[in-house]
Amino acid sequence: MEKTKLIPVLALVAIVVVAGCTGKGNEQGRLYGPLHWHVQLELETCGVAQGLPSFDPNRQEFYGTPHLHHHNDNKIHLEVPPGESILNSDATLGGFFRAINMPFSSETFMNYKNGDKCSNGAAGMVHFFVNGVENSEFGAHPIIDGERAKIVFG
Numbered sequence: 001m002e003k004t005k006l007i008p009v010l011a012l013v014a015i016v017v018v019a020g021c022t023g024k025g026n027e028q029g030r031l032y033g034p035l036h037w038h039v040q041l042e043l044e045t046c047g048v049a050q051g052l053p054s055f056d057p058n059r060q061e062f063y064g065t066p067h068l069h070h071h072n073d074n075k076i077h078l079e080v081p082p083g084e085s086i087l088n089s090d091a092t093l094g095g096f097f098r099a100i101n102m103p104f105s106s107e108t109f110m111n112y113k114n115g116d117k118c119s120n121g122a123a124g125m126v127h128f129f130v131n132g133v134e135n136s137e138f139g140a141h142p143i144i145d146g147e148r149a150k151i152v153f154g
């Protein structure tokens, strides 16, 4: 093949390969609407039940973002309308707590970090449970409709 013909062929191959990769990556890396999923939350620090930050329902429809929020019901709402999508990495417990600006990781929860002492003097740490079973994914755990998640510092 002549050099002048080879270059356009190689360029075409490169475009196809790049387009194929990004297309596949997007499909694997996103969840597409319509989705309306809920996760029941139970939160506790040093033996005391905690709620999500509340809001005035006369002034706003939800607390968080259109895709990730709560309605003063201690539930994560993942709501993605038809034609919209959310990154898999945001469709997680961590994504929800980022959306409501509440610290949550294996190291920190609300205003506590591992090693902080509760009023009884004992040092606590963050524990995470899904449907009653301790789970080590913390913020990386995906939002799955119907699950119950519990976060405990203590």
Ligand SMILES: [Zn+2]
Pocket: 036, 037, 038, 077, 078, 079
């Ligand atoms: Zn909802």
